[in-house]
Amino acid sequence: MQKNISVIISTYNSAEWLKKVIWGYNTQTYRNFEMVIADDGSRQETKDLIEDLKKEVFFPIIHVWHPDNGFQKSQILNKAILACTTDYIMMSDGDCIPRSDFVEQHIKFREEGFFLSGGYHKLPMALSESITQENIYSGQCFSVSWLKKNGMKASFKNNKIHAKGLFSTISNFLTPTTPSWNGHNASGWKQDLLAINGFDERMQYGGQDRELGERLVNYGIKPKQIRYSTVCLHLDHPRGYATPESIHKNKNIRKETKLQNKKWTNFGIKNEAK
Template sequence: MDKIAFSVIISTYNAEAWLEKVLWGYNTQTFKDFEMVIADDGSGSDTKDLLDRMSKEVFYPIVHVWQEDDGFQKSRILNKALEKCSGDYIVMSDGDCIPRNDFLEVHQRDKEKGYFLSGGYFKLSMPISELISKDDIKSGRCFDLKWLKQHGLKSSFKNNKLTSKGAKAKFLNAVTPTGATWNGHNSSGWKDDILAVNGFDERMQYGGQDRELGERLFNYGIKGKQIRYSAICVHLDHARGYKTPESIAKNKAIRQHTRDSKSAWTPYGIVKGEKNA
C-alpha cells in the first residue's frame, strides 16, 4: 500500500456535535490522500462512539489518539498524535473548524520545503454554528456568504475570506498585516521539521502554544507562508472555560524565552531533555 500523503491532526475535548460537523467537512475534500488523526484530550466515551460510527461513514481512515483527562493538556496530546501520524506532511486544525472542500487542496498546492503554511479561520456566531447541518456542509452552503447573511451574518471586510479566489486571494494573502504564524486551527508543515524542533512544549496550556511551535520552527530556519485567504475553514462558536490569566502569563514567558534565546528545541516536547543529551 502506498504511503499516505497527509496526516490531518484535529484536537478535540467532549465536543461531539462540533466534531461530527468537522468530520463531514473533511468528507467533502477534493484532495483525498489523507488520514485523520484525532488528538483527544480526555473526552468521555461519547467521542469514541462518534468516531466508531463516523469511521464507517467517511472515506478516510480515522486514528483516535486519547489520553486521560488531566485538565487542558492540548500540547501533550498533540505530541502523542504527531507520533502516530503516518504522513510526511502534517495539517493541523481544531474540532470546531469545518474545512471548505478545497481546504486540503490548497495546503497540497502551496506546501514547499523550507516553509510552513499559515491559515486563518472565519468565526461564526453560536446560532449559525448550531444551525449548520450535514447537508449544509455537503452542499457547501455554510461557506456561502448569501446563505450566511440570510441567517444573521453581519457585513465585514473579513467576509472576503469566504469570497476570495485565485488572484484576489493571492493578493490579500500578500498584503494582509497579519503575520504568517503557526496557528493551531489552520497550519501545515513537514513532519520532519516539526520533529526536529521536538513538537509542542508540554509546559504550555491554553494560549499561544501553537505560536511558540512556529517561533521555534522559525529559529530552526523554516519560514511561514500566508494562506489565510485561500485555505478556508469556518469556526464554530464555543465557551473557553480553560482560558486563565495564569496560563496566558506562563505561556507568554515561555514564548519570550524562545524568542530571546533563539532556541529551536524544547526540552519539554516529544523527547524529554536537551537535544542529544
Template sequence: MNKTEISVIISTYNAEKWLENVMWSYHKQTFKNFEMVIADDGSKQPTFDLIERMRNEVDYPIIHVWHEDNGFQKSQILNKAVLKCNADYILMSDGDCMAREDFVQVHVDKKTPGYFLSGGYFMLPMQISEAIKKDDILNQKPFDIDWLTKLGLPSSFKNNKLTAKGFKAKFLNTVTPTTPSWNGHNASGWKKDILAINGFDERMQYGGQDRELGERLFNYGIKSKQIRYSAICVHLDHPRGYKTQESINKNLAIRATTKKEKLAWTDYGIVKKD
C-alpha cells in the same frame, strides 16, 4: 497502495456535535489521499462512540489518539498525535473548524520544503453555528456568504475570506498585515521539521502554544507562507472554560525566552530529558 500524502490532526475535547460537523466537512474534500488523526485531550465515551460510527460513514481513515483527562493538555496530546501520523506532511486544525472542500488541496498544492503554511479561520456567531446541519455541510452552505447572510451574518471586510478566489485571494494573502505564524486551527508543515524542534512545549497549556512552536520553527531556519485567504475553514462558536490569565501569562513568559534565546529545541517536548 499509495503512501498517505498528508496527515490532518484534529484536536478535540468532549465536543461531539462540533466534531461530527468537522468530520463531515473532511468527507467532502476534493483531495482524498489524507488520513485524520484525532488528538483527543481526554474526552468521554460519547466521543469514542461518534468516532466509531463515523469510521463507517466517511471516506478517509481515522486514527484516534487519546489520553486521560488531566485538564487542558493540548500540547501533550498533539505531540502524541504527531508521532502517529503516517504522512511526511502534517496539517493541524481543531474540532470546531469546518474545512471548505478545497482546504486540504490548498495545503497540499502550496506545501514547500523549508516552509510551513499559515492560515486563519472565519468565525461564525453561535446562532449560525447551531443552525448548521449535515446536509448544509455536504452542500457547502456554511462557506456560502449569501446563505450565511440570510442567517444573520453581518457584513464585514473579513467576509472576503469566504469570497476571495484566484488573484484576489493571492493579493489579499500578500497585503494582509497579519504575521504568518503557526496557528493551531489552520497550519501545516513537514513532520521532520516538527520532530527536529521536538514538537510542542508540554509546559504550555491554553494560550499561544501553537505560536511558540512556530517561533521555534523560525529559529530552526524554517520560513512561513501566508494562505489565510486561500485555505478556508469556519469556526463554530463555543464557550472557553479552560482559558485562564495564569496560563496565558505563563505561556507568554515561555515564548519570551524562546525569542530572546533564539531556541529551536524544547526540553519539554516529544523527547523527554532523562
C-alpha cells in the same frame, strides 16, 4: 494507496462540533489523506461518534486519546504527531469546518523549508448550532449570502469565505497579519516538527501553537501566508480553560524562546521528565 498528508484534528468533549468538522473533511476535493484525532481526554460519547463516522467517511481515522488531566493539548498533539504515518502534517481544530478545497490548498502550497499559515472565519453561536450535514455536504455553509441570511453580520472579513484564485493570492500578499503557526489552520513537514521536539508541554491555553512556530522560524523554516487560500468556519464555543495564569506562563515561555533564539524545547516529544 499510501497517504501523503496527515490531518491532525484536536478535540475535547465537543462531539457535536467534531461531527460537523469530520463531515467537512468528507467533502474534500483532495482525498489522499488520513485524519489523526488528538483527543485531550474526551468522554465515551466522542469515541462512539468517531467509531460511527469511520463507517461513513472515505478517509482513515486514527484516534489518539489520553485520560483527562486538565488542559493538556500540547501533550496530545505531540502524541498525534508521532501517530501520523505521512511526512507532511496539517493541523486544525475540532471546531473548524473546512471548505472543500482546504486540504487541496495545503498540498498546493507546501514547500520544503516552509510551513503554511492559514486563518479562520468565526461564526456566532446560533449560526454554529444551526449548520446541518446537508449545509456542509452541499457547500451551502460557505455561501456568504446564506450565512448572512442566517445571522452572520456584514463585514469585509466575509470576503475570506469565498476567496479564490487571483483575489486570494493578492489578499495573502497584502494582509498585514504576520504568518504564524496557527493551531486551527497550519501545516508543515513532520521532520521539521520533530527537529524542534514538537510542542512545549509546559504550555496551557494561550499561544502554544505560536511558540511552536517561533521555534520553527529559529530553526530556519520560513512561514508562508495562505490565510485567504485555505478557508474554514470556526464554530463558536465557551473557553473555560483560558485563565490569566496560563496565559501569563505561556507569555514567559515565548519570551524565553525569543530572547534565547531557541530551536528546541526540553519539554516536548522527547522529554526526560516523562
